[in-house]
Amino acid sequence: MSAPDAGGVILDRRIVANEWLNLADDATLPAAGKVIVSLKRFRAERAGLDASGLAVGVRIPNTEDVSALTLELSSQPLLAVEIPKFADGRAYSQARVLRERCAYRGEIRAQGEVLRDQLLHMSRCGINAFELRADQDAQDCLRAFSDHSLVYQQAADGAETVWQMRRRQAAAAR
Amino acid sequence: MYRYDELDQRLVGERVAQFRDQTRRFLAGQLSEDEFRSLRLRNGLYLQRFAPMLRVAVPYGLLSAPQLRMLGHIARTYDKGYGHVTTRQNIQFNWPKLEQVPDILADLATVQMHAIQTSGNCIRNITADHLAGVAADELLDPRPYCELTRQWATFHPEFNWLPRKFKIAFSSSTLDRSATKVHDIGVHLVRNAAGELGYTIYVGGGLGRMPMIAHQVRAFLPELDLISYLEAILRVYNRHGRRDNIHRARVKVLVKSLGAAKFTEQVEAEWAQLKDSDLRLQPQDIENIRARFDRHSYLEAAAADDGSYVAHLAADARFAAWAKRNLRVHRQPGYAAVFVSLKASGIAPGDVTHQQFDAVADLAERYSFGEVRATHDQNLVLAEVAKKDIYAVWRRLSELNLATPNIGLLTDLICCPGLDFCSLANAGSIGVAQDIFDRFEDLDYQHDIGELKIKMSGCMNGCGHHSVGHIGILGVDKHGEEWYQVTLGGSAENDATLGDRTGPSIARADIAGAVEKLIEVYLEQREDADESFLATYRRVGMAPFKQRLYGGAEALAEDEAAA
Numbered sequence: 108m109s110a111p112d113a114g115g116v117i118l119d120r121r122i123v124a125n126e127w128l129n130l131a132d133d134a135t136l137p138a139a140g141k142v143i144v145s146l147k148r149f150r151a152e153r154a155g156l157d158a159s160g161l162a163v164g165v166r167i168p169n170t171e172d173v174s175a176l177t178l179e180l181s182s183q184p185l186l187a188v189e190i191p192k193f194a195d196g197r198a199y200s201q202a203r204v205l206r207e208r209c210a211y212r213g214e215i216r217a218q219g220e221v222l223r224d225q226l227l228h229m230s231r232c233g234i235n236a237f238e239l240r241a242d243q244d245a246q247d248c249l250r251a252f253s254d255h256s257l258v259y260q261q262a263a264d265g266a267e268t269v270w271q272m273r274r275r276q277a278a279a280a281r
Numbered sequence: 282m283y284r285y286d287e288l289d290q291r292l293v294g295e296r297v298a299q300f301r302d303q304t305r306r307f308l309a310g311q312l313s314e315d316e317f318r319s320l321r322l323r324n325g326l327y328l329q330r331f332a333p334m335l336r337v338a339v340p341y342g343l344l345s346a347p348q349l350r351m352l353g354h355i356a357r358t359y360d361k362g363y364g365h366v367t368t369r370q371n372i373q374f375n376w377p378k379l380e381q382v383p384d385i386l387a388d389l390a391t392v393q394m395h396a397i398q399t400s401g402n403c404i405r406n407i408t409a410d411h412l413a414g415v416a417a418d419e420l421l422d423p424r425p426y427c428e429l430t431r432q433w434a435t436f437h438p439e440f441n442w443l444p445r446k447f448k449i450a451f452s453s454s455t456l457d458r459s460a461t462k463v464h465d466i467g468v469h470l471v472r473n474a475a476g477e478l479g480y481t482i483y484v485g486g487g488l489g490r491m492p493m494i495a496h497q498v499r500a501f502l503p504e505l506d507l508i509s510y511l512e513a514i515l516r517v518y519n520r521h522g523r524r525d526n527i528h529r530a531r532v533k534v535l536v537k538s539l540g541a542a543k544f545t546e547q548v549e550a551e552w553a554q555l556k557d558s559d560l561r562l563q564p565q566d567i568e569n570i571r572a573r574f575d576r577h578s579y580l581e582a583a584a585a586d587d588g589s590y591v592a593h594l595a596a597d598a599r600f601a602a603w604a605k606r607n608l609r610v611h612r613q614p615g616y617a618a619v620f621v622s623l624k625a626s627g628i629a630p631g632d633v634t635h636q637q638f639d640a641v642a643d644l645a646e647r648y649s650f651g652e653v654r655a656t657h658d659q660n661l662v663l664a665e666v667a668k669k670d671i672y673a674v675w676r677r678l679s680e681l682n683l684a685t686p687n688i689g690l691l692t693d694l695i696c697c698p699g700l701d702f703c704s705l706a707n708a709g710s711i712g713v714a715q716d717i718f719d720r721f722e723d724l725d726y727q728h729d730i731g732e733l734k735i736k737m738s739g740c741m742n743g744c745g746h747h748s749v750g751h752i753g754i755l756g757v758d759k760h761g762e763e764w765y766q767v768t769l770g771g772s773a774e775n776d777a778t779l780g781d782r783t784g785p786s787i788a789r790a791d792i793a794g795a796v797e798k799l800i801e802v803y804l805e806q807r808e809d810a811d812e813s814f815l816a817t818y819r820r821v822g823m824a825p826f827k828q829r830l831y832g833g834a835e836a837l838a839e840d841e842a843a844a
């Protein structure tokens with residue numbers, strides 16, 4: 108079993124206790140609680156996991172085409188996406204497809220090099236939970252969500268875009 | 282000019298505050314070098330050989346007079362008195378202090394400027410034809426579409442951590458003046474057979490160590506689908522572009538490895554999912570942007586051209602020589618586009634002093650609707666001058682050392698900062714530019730040689746676009762010495778082509794002489810004065826040039842064997 112994560116967890120812009128256990132592929136299942144397993148293990152042990160009574164989240168490799176996973180994963184309460192290096196942006200595309208195309212409503216959690224200055228964009232892409240790297244100050248990280256108050260482009264957060272505001276302003280002026 | 286609305290302005294202001302805080306955390310030791318590096322690059326800040334370098338964005342190369350004055354102010358206050366026009370129509374400062382960069386950005390924000398995404402592995406400044414809006418061969422002004430694309434790309438949450446940098450260029454004219462086919466995406470505004478407005482989309486061009494010409498992925502994309510289609514391309518690239526090898530990470534490598542057909546298929550499949558989403562533009566979105574560009578009220582032709590221009594041409598031979606080279610046709614009768622040459626002897630190509638920034642701002646305000654453009658050939662353009670004013674403009678430009686009559690000629694060469702400034706450089710380029718200048722100072726000789734594009738880069742990254750120079754010069758490191766590889770026959774225009782290597786690289790001391798030999802061969806071989814260097818090369822091929830450069834006994838140099 109992997110050690111509990113040292114960094115804080117932010118869920119829906121609040122600092123929370125981490126309730127989820129990251130399970131290695133060869134670790135035994137706990138008796139109760141919430142676990143995150145790899146997609147590989149999830150597929151290999153699906154029946155057993157479904158019957159275990161555990162809440163099961165699935166960790167998706169960042170090379171995976173998530174649009175093909177909808178049916179398989181839509182009822183899982185949590186999907187974890189990987190940020191192996193902070194400069195690796197693949198999970199951002201995965202999260203948007205999960206939210207906007209697959210209409211996934213559960214928790215999408217970023218794991219890996221999850222750093223303050225990336226949180227706002229991640230959350231715009233539909234990631235709503237963040238396992239912060241151990242050295243990150245969770246309190247300070249919360250401030251990152253308000254770095255910008257406006258957005259130009261639509262994304263998974265449904266924020267009204269500058270272009271939509273202009274349409275509205277123009278309509279009001281007519 | 283595009284004028285910011287309150288929303289554009291607020292976003293830029295917030296960016297300044299964000300970067301100020303990032304800089305503070307870095308200086309306080311709360312951000313690692315590596316992490317801050319990625320953040321500062323996305324704000325155009327490099328730490329270079331001698332000092333930081335700050336690259337200021339000039340969207341599609343368009344500048345207002347107050348912006349030019351601000352650049353002059355920054356050059357004076359935070360730098361050593363000058364700035365530098367880059368091959369991507371941006372402006373760089375080579376000597377700012379890290380601690381002062383947030384203040385510089387705050388100053389820039391007061392004139393609706395910023396340094397957002399001028400570096401880093403994200404979508405970079407959107408470039409366009411420097412004659413946009415005035416060219417006679419233009420379908421329609423591409424800049425509102427560039428501005429839409431700029432806004433879409435600005436802080437795009439999904440595409441800020443791409444495998445590699447990503448460059449988009451627009452063209453809307455018969456002659457491609459923005460080198461679209463050597464960009465990651467080239468967008469051509471077109472009308473289809475039914476007369477509807479739209480775009481032809483090219484993907485996968487690029488320079489650098491694997492130069493490639495872009496492939497057409499879509500012949501006609503309807504006008505309102507621009508953003509959804511760009512998003513589809515970027516998503517395919519973000520997901521599948523290589524991240525294991527920085528030299529294989531550009532989209533051109535993905536297009537090449539999948540094949541253009543397969544890549545196109547993936548983009549189209551992604552787009553099928555996006556085209557009817559909120560990403561689809563409404564006509565009003567384009568109108569909202571277009572309405573924020575200034576409209577210029579031109580004088581009647583007879584008032585704009587009162588006959589004095591022709592009289593000055595006849596009376597002043599120096600003026601006539603300059604007018605012949607440095608003016609271009611404006612589609613409005615009575616007007617012309619005036620090129621401000623940043624290629625004078627003794628000046629690094631593209632450098633502008635703070636006095637020149639201020640003086641050009643004055644000229645723009647007085648004679649060209651308050652606007653100036655930066656070109657990817659590293660010059661400036663006062664694009665809308667009435668013919669009656671051209672003589673006065675020329676006199677002032679002459680006083681400012683900005684009237685070298687060499688636009689499009691041999692000494693209008695483009696070059697990257699090279700060893701003098703850039704930590705990646707193998708060799709100098711500014712010094713070579715000066716050597717070439719010295720050899721060809723005789724302007725009559727340059728005129729006789731005619732249209733010629735020499736492009737020079739200090740290393741394989743190719744910021745000086747050497748691969749698409751009629752003559753390309755690339756600095757290489759040979760046992761710690763500066764050597765140069767020469768290519769011939771490149772072009773970045775409609776007939777985009779990559780140059781061919783002449784042979785073994787040439788020593789620093791011999792490179793200007795080598796250019797001279799190439800010119801001699803051209804002059805001997807051309808059919809008449811109308812046959813350009815490029816046309817002649819295409820007709821006669823490499824052999825006579827090679828023969829002259831290396832003689833018969835061409836040693837098989839190690840770098841040739843290795844190529």
Ligand code: SF4
Binds near residue numbers: 697699706739744
């Ligand atoms: S081509 Fe090389 S040397 Fe020149 S600016 Fe680019 S990275 Fe630096």
